[in-house]
Amino acid sequence: MSWQRYCATAEDTIVAGEAFSAVLSSGDIVLLTGTLGAGKTTFVKGVAKGLGVHERVTSPTFTMVREHRCANGLGIETLHHCDVYRVESLDEVVDLALGELVEDGAVALVEWGELAASVFGRDVMTIDFHVEDNDGRMLSVDGELAAARAARLDEWAS
Ligand SMILES: Nc1ncnc2c1ncn2[C@@H]1O[C@H](COP(=O)(O)OP(=O)(O)O)[C@@H](O)[C@H]1O
Numbered sequence: 319m320s321w322q323r324y325c326a327t328a329e330d331t332i333v334a335g336e337a338f339s340a341v342l343s344s345g346d347i348v349l350l351t352g353t354l355g356a357g358k359t360t361f362v363k364g365v366a367k368g369l370g371v372h373e374r375v376t377s378p379t380f381t382m383v384r385e386h387r388c389a390n391g392l393g394i395e396t397l398h399h400c401d402v403y404r405v406e407s408l409d410e411v412v413d414l415a416l417g418e419l420v421e422d423g424a425v426a427l428v429e430w431g432e433l434a435a436s437v438f439g440r441d442v443m444t445i446d447f448h449v450e451d452n453d454g455r456m457l458s459v460d461g462e463l464a465a466a467r468a469a470r471l472d473e474w475a476s
């Protein structure tokens with residue numbers, strides 16, 4: 319099963335990210351896939367807004383992972399924002415130990431995550447960003463974890 323949401327502008331993608339924060343539960347790992355410039359970081363800025371992150375969210379391309387404190391009523395205290403674009407081997411992703419990091423009151427959003435899907439050792443959700451004509455982006459959510467969040471995703475996609 320998969321859920322889609324069309325975002326005509328970058329602002330729409332931020333709003334979609336903000337709304338997506340309500341889909342998340344503590345411990346969730348979300349992989350973001352799509353070409354460079356597809357809108358993955360833009361979406362994370364929206365999720366951060368929804369989770370009550372006050373600092374600015376920028377691409378973690380060179381640092382691989384950034385940790386943001388959150389303030390919300392969702393029981394999510396930390397947002398890990400990762401970008402594994404520059405990772406050369408899966409061992410480097412394993413070294414990030416994200417599966418362990420997210421266990422306690424945290425969620426992780428991983429850009430270019432398809433590279434990393436196999437290392438988490440638990441169910442994940444994937445959001446694919448597809449660039450359409452006229453700058454629009456079609457977001458498609460699926461994965462085992464998405465199925466477990468079906469009711470919230472129905473709301474998000476409607
Ligand atoms: N509908 C849209 N959704 C997201 N970004 C868009 C959209 N239309 C134009 N853009 C632009 O595309 C770029 C997306 O960049 P970014 O979010 O960093 O992509 P990625 O992290 O996937 O490489 C931004 O400059 C943004 O303003």
Ligand SMILES: [Mg+2]
Binds near residue numbers: 358359377401429
């Ligand atoms: Mg990015």
